[in-house]
Amino acid sequence: xxxxxxxxxxxxxxxxxxxxxxxxxxxxxxxxxxxxxxxxxxxxxxxxxxxxxxxxxxxxxxxxxxxxxxxxxxxxxxxxxxxxxxxxxxxxxxxxxxxxxxxxxxxxxxxxxxxxxxxxxxxxxxxxxxxxxxxxxxxxxxx
Numbered sequence: 088x089x090x091x092x093x094x095x096x097x098x099x100x101x102x103x104x105x106x107x108x109x110x111x112x113x114x115x116x117x118x119x120x121x122x123x124x125x126x127x128x129x130x131x132x133x134x135x136x137x138x139x140x141x142x143x144x145x146x147x148x149x150x151x152x153x154x155x156x157x158x159x160x161x162x163x164x165x166x167x168x169x170x171x172x173x174x175x176x177x178x179x180x181x182x183x184x185x186x187x188x189x190x191x192x193x194x195x196x197x198x199x200x201x202x203x204x205x206x207x208x209x210x211x212x213x214x215x216x217x218x219x220x221x222x223x224x225x226x227x228x229x230x
Contacts, residue, residue, distance in 0.1 A: 094225030101164075107214060108160035111177075114153030114207075133193045134203070140191060148183025151176050152207060156214065163218060168227045171218040178211035 120126045121138050130138070141149070159173030185204055195204065221227045 096166075096226045097224075100221060100226055103217065104160055104164045107210065107217075108157060108164065110210060111153055111156035111160055115157050118150060118153050133195060133199060136191055136193055137188050137203075141187060145184050145187035148180040148187070151180030152184055152211070153177075153180075155180060156211065159214060159218075163214075163221070163227075166227050168218070168222055168229060171215060174211065174214040174218060178208070178215060181207045181211045 127135055127138050155173045155177035159170040159177060162170035162173060185208060188204060218227070222229050
């Protein structure tokens with residue numbers, strides 16, 4: 088391929104990228120909400136412990152995770168192969184934020200393990216894979 092998008096984009100590309108953008112946008116909103124102590128006080132105790140004990144490096148990881156993912160999704164919708172770099176940053180941020188959460192000794196419920204710890208990592212990995220997949224399908228230029 089010479090860098091041009093030669094294949095017609097399947098409708099699923101738009102469904103997946105919009106859904107993934109909404110997921111990351113909700114993460115961005117969650118990040119901003121967590122800056123408000125009144126809002127945090129309404130969170131479950133385990134989540135308050137994560138937020139209140141989060142050092143700067145883990146906060147930066149969380150921000151990189153959600154904002155990198157959201158901007159990466161915008162780039163993907165604009166058919167920019169460079170989205171993959173933001174998804175890699177997002178994955179790194181997700182790993183950093185998750186690592187911090189795991190060091191707190193919190194007894195997470197199954198729902199929290201899935202929603203707070205596993206899903207962000209799985210989705211970050213999926214977005215990296217999906218970007219490569221769309222390139223292989225000819226829907227994005229090869230970077």
